[in-house]
Amino acid sequence: MGLELFTNTTIQSLFVLGSGILGFIIGALVYSRDVRKVDGISFFILAWAFSMWAILLGLFESVGAGNLEYFFLNTMYIFASIIPPAVLFFATALSSGKKVPFSWQKILIAVASFVLMSFVVLSPGFLFKIIESSNTAAKEIIFGQGIFIFIFYISWYVVMSLIVLFEKYKKSAGIFKKEIQYIFLSILACAVFILFANLVLPYFGFYDFFWIGPAIGLLTAGVIGYLIIKYNFWSLKLAATDLFTSLISLTLLFELTLYSSKTDLAIKILILALVLLAGFFLVRSVRNEIENKEEVEKLAKELADVNTNLHRLDEQKSKFVAVSAHHLRDPLTAIRGYSSLILEGSFGELSVATKEAMNRISESSKRLVVIINDFMDIAKIESGKMDYVFSKVDLKKIVTDMMNEMTLAAKESGLELGFEFDETQNYRVNIDEGKIRQVVSNLVDNSIKYTPNGSVKICLRKKSDGNILLSVVDTGIGMNPETVKKIFHKFSRADEASKFHTGGSGLGLYVAKEILKKHDGRIWAESSGLGKGSIFNLELKEA
Numbered sequence: 004m005g006l007e008l009f010t011n012t013t014i015q016s017l018f019v020l021g022s023g024i025l026g027f028i029i030g031a032l033v034y035s036r037d038v039r040k041v042d043g044i045s046f047f048i049l050a051w052a053f054s055m056w057a058i059l060l061g062l063f064e065s066v067g068a069g070n071l072e073y074f075f076l077n078t079m080y081i082f083a084s085i086i087p088p089a090v091l092f093f094a095t096a097l098s099s100g101k102k103v104p105f106s107w108q109k110i111l112i113a114v115a116s117f118v119l120m121s122f123v124v125l126s127p128g129f130l131f132k133i134i135e136s137s138n139t140a141a142k143e144i145i146f147g148q149g150i151f152i153f154i155f156y157i158s159w160y161v162v163m164s165l166i167v168l169f170e171k172y173k174k175s176a177g178i179f180k181k182e183i184q185y186i187f188l189s190i191l192a193c194a195v196f197i198l199f200a201n202l203v204l205p206y207f208g209f210y211d212f213f214w215i216g217p218a219i220g221l222l223t224a225g226v227i228g229y230l231i232i233k234y235n236f237w238s239l240k241l242a243a244t245d246l247f248t249s250l251i252s253l254t255l256l257f258e259l260t261l262y263s264s265k266t267d268l269a270i271k272i273l274i275l276a277l278v279l280l281a282g283f284f285l286v287r288s289v290r291n292e293i294e295n296k297e298e299v300e301k302l303a304k305e306l307a308d309v310n311t312n313l314h315r316l317d318e319q320k321s322k323f324v325a326v327s328a329h330h331l332r333d334p335l336t337a338i339r340g341y342s343s344l345i346l347e348g349s350f351g352e353l354s355v356a357t358k359e360a361m362n363r364i365s366e367s368s369k370r371l372v373v374i375i376n377d378f379m380d381i382a383k384i385e386s387g388k389m390d391y392v393f394s395k396v397d398l399k400k401i402v403t404d405m406m407n408e409m410t411l412a413a414k415e416s417g418l419e420l421g422f423e424f425d426e427t428q429n430y431r432v433n434i435d436e437g438k439i440r441q442v443v444s445n446l447v448d449n450s451i452k453y454t455p456n457g458s459v460k461i462c463l464r465k466k467s468d469g470n471i472l473l474s475v476v477d478t479g480i481g482m483n484p485e486t487v488k489k490i491f492h493k494f495s496r497a498d499e500a501s502k503f504h505t506g507g508s509g510l511g512l513y514v515a516k517e518i519l520k521k522h523d524g525r526i527w528a529e530s531s532g533l534g535k536g537s538i539f540n541l542e543l544k545e546a
């Protein structure tokens with residue numbers, strides 16, 4: 004036996020054998036260096052199946068006709084059948100942490116399909132037959148119908164693996180996204196090449212390219228192995244720095260041998276020592292930088308996830324508020340309707356005490372309507388469903404229209420209400436009339452609410468930059484500077500305001516601010532301090 008067995012050894016068959024051995028070494032190397040052990044193990048199994056396939060192919064090609072060729076080829080196809088499930092296992096295990104998401108069903112399917120393929124391989128003549136060429140010593144493989152099952156088997160596993168990788172690609176971030184992208188492309192390219200070179204072309208009688216499969220396989224194993232090691236804890240940039248420093252150091256080391264004098268040698272040694280030191284710090288700083296970047300990327304992704312979650316919750320909350328507010332409004336309409344009918348005496352004369360009680364019911368229900376409307380507005384604003392219909396309107400007209408109602412309210416509170424504007428001017432603005440009315444009425448209502456005595460004045464004027472300014476000036480309880488800063492926030496009320504007027508919700512000004520934002524306008528408050536009155540300003544662009 005011995006060497007006489009390998010009478011057919013060619014450069015190609017040796018190359019294929021070598022690819023197999025190298026593939027195995029790469030697998031073992033990655034396994035020994037990988038911190039994420041599952042990636043390493045799954046890659047090792049893949050590299051092992053690949054190398055066995057290539058080695059057996061090389062052996063088959065090397066042996067002379069009639070010598071163990073069926074044994075080598077059968078075993079080779081058995082190992083080839085391990086590769087596709089191994090690819091899927093690798094894709095599933097990749098970056099999955101320490102635990103591999105196994106399921107017994109998946110393992111059962113993999114084993115069953117492997118057993119089936121073994122039958123396909125071992126049924127004589129079904130997958131292949133070997134014929135000896137009469138004129139040369141070469142052997143030729145003729146494929147049978149089994150080849151279609153084989154091609155389907157490989158394609159199915161490759162497609163599944165690519166789907167798994169794609170899902171991971173979508174979920175990952177930063178350099179892991181890149182790693183998975185490269186692995187995806189490598190596996191796709193490798194599968195296409197091997198299918199063509201080792202199955203499709205031989206089926207049509209072109210057998211000369213059998214060595215391409217192992218070559219591409221080896222290349223892919225190299226690329227993936229490199230990616231796993233480098234991306235996991237080194238990254239490409241670091242590898243480049245590593246390589247660069249090593250190359251310079253090696254060159255300098257070589258230079259040492261070419262010294263011309265002792266001084267020259269000393270200088271060269273010094274330079275080498277400095278380069279080594281600098282290289283060490285360079286590699287270390289790049290590694291730190293990369294580790295920090297990875298950490299930041301990971302945190303950013305986590306933050307983005309939390310943010311999306313919060314947005315979803317916020318949306319659900321807004322929906323809930325909108326729906327509940329809607330349901331609260333209907334019974335309130337009935338309460339308001341009946342209380343005003345009772346107050347008007349439609350159900351008979353009322354005693355003074357009953358009238359007082361009914362008045363309170365009526366007032367409270369009015370307040371409740373305002374609060375519910377604010378809630379509904381907020382829900383709409385936050386879900387982006389607040390509709391605006393813009394038109395050009397004169398602010399002077401809007402305020403004049405509202406004056407009657409507001410004067411009545413002011414009078415009831417014993418206040419004087421004034422409106423100052425220039426008759427000759429027009430104060431045209433492009434606004435959603437209903438919403439700006441709501442804002443102005445809210446400001447005047449507030450001023451009436453928070454002014455125990457004195458006056459409330461509305462002033463309209465055109466600023467020098469052309470903008471229109473509407474101010475509501477009162478002589479009321481005023482605000483300290485902290486209050487001025489926060490009253491436009493949701494649910495924000497000053498302590499003094501709560502003492503003075505218990506029924507407020509702290510929502511009106513927040514809604515007003517949001518409405519003004521959509522108008523490209525501005526709303527703000529001023530006050531000289533507690534007890535010194537307040538000014539609420541509303542600024543809009545002239546239309």
Ligand code: ADP
Pocket residue numbers: 445449450451453477479480481482486490495496497498500501506507508509510511512513536537
């Ligand atoms: P509410 O009036 O229902 O509390 P708003 O959002 O309209 O809600 O007002 C928020 C807070 O701003 C009030 O609670 C009050 O502290 C303060 N505020 C509003 N208008 C005035 C005003 N004219 N004078 C003094 N404080 C005011």
